[in-house]
Amino acid sequence: MLKRLVGVITVKNNWAVQSIGYKKYLPIGRPEIIAENYDRWQLDEILIIDIDRSKLNLGPNYELLEKITSKRLMTPLCYMGGIRSSHDALKLINRGADRIALDSLFRHNPDIVDTIADTIGLQAVIKVQPLIVKEKEIFCYDYLKQTPFEKLDPMKFVKRNKNFSELMIVDVENEGVLGAFNENLISMFSKSNLQLICFGGISNSSQVKRILSNPIVSAIAIGNSLSYREIPHKSILPQTEVDLARQTSFGKITRGAKDW
């Protein structure tokens, strides 16, 4: 399975923020400048998460997407936040998002998710499932009400006809905590042949190596810690021959200002 690194940008009232444990936030900067930087770093994919939209039922943040696409980035872009209908999804795709991610819509009206998958194709849909450990049991977590709501049953994700391409599991407790992602969450899904994206507390290379060695994990997503250093992904993700085939421009000394 192809492995990749997704750069996450969490947005709160139009500012990119560090999110720690889904409740504490620190300001980082302008989302469009961070997206432009991820593109310049040539990350594999960019995921924008606007966390106010669903809470305030405002629908997708089209102005935010417009600010980002106006930078004319050539990196795959995925949007999450406030999507309520297939109309929203199609409009996002037209406005420059390549894929969309959903959480509460899967729970409240799965049939709307079916229509979305029909119009933009299930490969463009990611299901997001925040998880939390309580008394050694893993629960699904409702980030709107900030409480766990049901015990995790991995088989439940595959019983219904499939209307998403990848499942992003989020370790709520360890989000924003360096190198703390709870890898037991992955093994829960080992028999479900889903394609997993892991997010929340991933920041160092040994951790990434272990997680990506799981056959069902197709991607790791990193948010906060990508802002701590310059080109951090170069030390987190080992260079594969795919990177060489992508003609990334890194790793050679240029002749001077005119080549910068």
Added chain:
Amino acid sequence: MVTQCRRCLYTSDHALGIVFNEHQICSGCIIHEEKDTLDWSSRWQDLQKLVSEYRTAETKYDCIVPISGAKDSFYTLHLVVNVLKMKPLVLAYNKYFNTPVGIANLARLRIAFDVDFQQKNVDPILVKEITRKSLYAHGNPYWHCIAGETVFPVQTAVMMKIPLIIWGPHQGVEQVGMFSHLHNAEMTRRYRKDHDLFGYDSDNFVGPFDNLKDEDMLNYRYPAFSDIQEIGVRGIYLSNYVRWDPYSQHLEMVGNFGFRGALLSRTFDSYDHADCYVYSNVHDVLKFYKHGYSKVTDQVCREIRFGRISRLKGLDIVAYYEAQQPKYMDLFCNWLGVDSQSLQFSMNRHRNGKFWDEIEPDIWVNKKDQAIKERELDYRIPEMKYPNCKSKSYETNEKFITIGKGVNWPLQLNKNTINNDWL
């Protein structure tokens, strides 16, 4: 709707972006608490371990230290040279808005720490062109200073293959708690474009309607990531490893190394920007027009958090200093070659409707200050002393200094004071 922090004076309009928790305390104040909770001796050991990788026995510089004629340059160099015992190459970008005090501090700093020093002087004709564009498009006369200051060290690091750059404070952490100190946030190109340059780096200065060409902006271009990766350039901030308290640090530097400040008109803090005619005047007024607050608010919030000023008193201090007229506007006009009335016109175009009402054409009123005008403002801060800053030494010059001597010894040589009987 604007929220204001309950502990300091910052509002949700802060230029760097700010977040409030459920008790309406801003992220800056929350992260500031770490200054009294972290174990700073173990932080210092982390720093020593980090820099030890870069301290070489070879005849090479161990690191690069960017400085200016004021801000935290003295204390940063004190830590790097005297305490960490490293051999730095010290770099500065010539802002051209230099005051006599700034030039004197630069000279004194080179001597006090006995450091090899290099300064970048970009063609001033081009610098004025860039200043006109940044004033016109962004209401900011200071773009070239910040752009140059933050890129020249990185360019030099890449060209001279000196991987480690040591900066003083991380402004994002100190003002709005952008990162925890424990995140050990490092220098990034994104932070520079996003916050130092408010979203506009050198590429955004060259457009179909501008008279600047690509070639003109080469001095401000950030090195390519391939260079940075190949040489392993990284910039660290001492404020992540040391309990950063600029006011007490400045007092220490005045005492030990003769750092000098200057009385400024729009702020009580005479140390931070004593080296620049423009930062606390033209630039400060424009910051007030665009963001609704001036540098004095940043400094008051800092001192509130350190407990030297009460929040209530802070309101009076800000109200008083924000209303003071800027000085040396004529010097800036002469330098740029513009008339002061015309400058004021182009500055007014950047008044932000959120904070300013244009009650009549070209007559502006600040929404905030109607209520404060009547009562007497208690803005004096007797308990905060600022030794070693005389305003007179600040005004001896009638134009910006490009390069200055910095020390007045030997005074009489070269002037025609030696028995010049040739007439």
Added chain:
Amino acid sequence: MKYCIKCLQPDTRPNTFFSDDGVCPACNYFTEYKNVDWNERSQILHDLVRQYRNPSAQYDCIIGVSGGKDSCRQAHWVRDYLKLRPLLVSLSYPPHQLSELGADNISSLIESGFDVITVCPAPVTWKKLMKSAFVNYANWCKATELALFAAVPQLAIDYKIPVILWGENPGLQLGDLGTLGNKGYDGNNLRNMNTLSGGALDWMIQEGFEQKDLIPFRYPSEKLFLEHDIKIIYLGWFLGDWSLLNNGSISALSGLKIRQDRVKYTGDLYGVTALDEPWVTLNQMIKYYKFGFGRASDYVNEMIRLESITRSQSIPILEDYDGCCSAEYIKSFCEYIDIPISYFWEIVISVTNKNLFEIVGPREIKRKFVIGTGKIIE
């Protein structure tokens, strides 16, 4: 001591040898200079410019400047006539040594539209090197001069600007034959110039200086020059009127400020040399006591060659002003490197050429030779 028969240059300058007919290399160069085909040289120059122009880089060439007469002229000529994009490098003295005049001149050079890197070695180390050089060799700039020469090639290598433009070829103009390259303008063995003497730093290491403190003083090795394809070109070779006085007046007319103290205190007839610091005058005086010719000699010899003054008219000028240096400069120098003035004179006397000079008192040295003939009068 023998004088050149054409000018008043004695044969005591190191590394210089008179021709059989008793003419100094500078005069020979000057006579041969008269029938130079300047069109041919300007053709060579334009070929070089076309070859070395480097549009794919930020700068075409790099020039060492002090803000003085030579560099001010060079910088403007390279930019405005040759239409090259130069990066200027200015080695700046420590604050106490830099003169107000020097600061003003480098400022106006920058303000006339140049990118300039000012390189300032650590001031305290610089002062210690000055003292050590003066005490050991009675020549305070023996160490610090290395930084003047090393700054440009160091930056040329780091900034990847292979073409270095230099003013005068010491070999041709001043008679320092060690630097004569194969072509008149090729400066790549500038390293053999007397003051650089191969760029060795060993005497400083013996004096206890650390390698890491001497980084700005290390002249890049021949290997580095080849590795980075560094080329030094003397512009003086192409500028037919390149001289002390001509450069002085050209630069004066483009904003250069000159010295206001008189020749009685500096030995500098018109005050257009050594603008950026006060103590080169001192060194010129010591050069006079060592070799019998000082700053005033350089002036008059050039004026003799330019035929604006005759050899005999120059003799009284040298008798009055060669080797002059105001007591103020000596006082401030001693104060700066912290030695008693008496010790200063001890050192000067120790290096004074006793055949040419007589030690009259603890601080008084009298010339014994006749200027123009070199005859010694006891």
Added chain:
Amino acid sequence: MKSKLKKVGILDYGVGNIASLGGALKMLGFHVSIGKTEASLSKVDALFLPGVGCYPFAMENLRQMKMDQFLKNRFKAKDLNVIGICLGMQILFDYSEEGNSPGLGIMAGQVKRFSAKECHVGWNIVQAKSKTIIADKSAYYFNHSYYIETNEECVLGTSNYQKDFPVIVKKNRFYGVQFHPEKSQNIGAELIKRLVLEE
């Protein structure tokens, strides 16, 4: 081939990332016009069929807009390069399992689903035949859950996911790419320029 400022069209048939494809083309210096009708796309030198969506929905839109016939005419006329991206490539073929709906039939072959409904998402390497428009061993961004089976010799390059399958095809002046060049950064930009400028 002289690369004067080429005019490039994007067919808007209600499906596909118009904005990001248009943005990429503008950044590469092309003049871009987005249109739904033959008239609005008449004077272009190359035409892109974007492709994020599902097969039946796309084909239905094409038929209603009568642009299916327009494309077949262009295929016969060979008067411009037409480049189908992802879904835009798949509709050039005969038939797709997705909603078992017929395609344009310009190239022989059918579209099938990856087993276990897996999706081929991420960067993968292309094994290209020599001396074709695409560099061998170059990598691009993929994001699809259906692939093409054809034995026509129109295949210029293949990639491997569960099995080898065609990722770039060419017949007359019609091209199809299964990956998203407009989202493949440096190497994608180069390929787009060649696809447009190829005579």
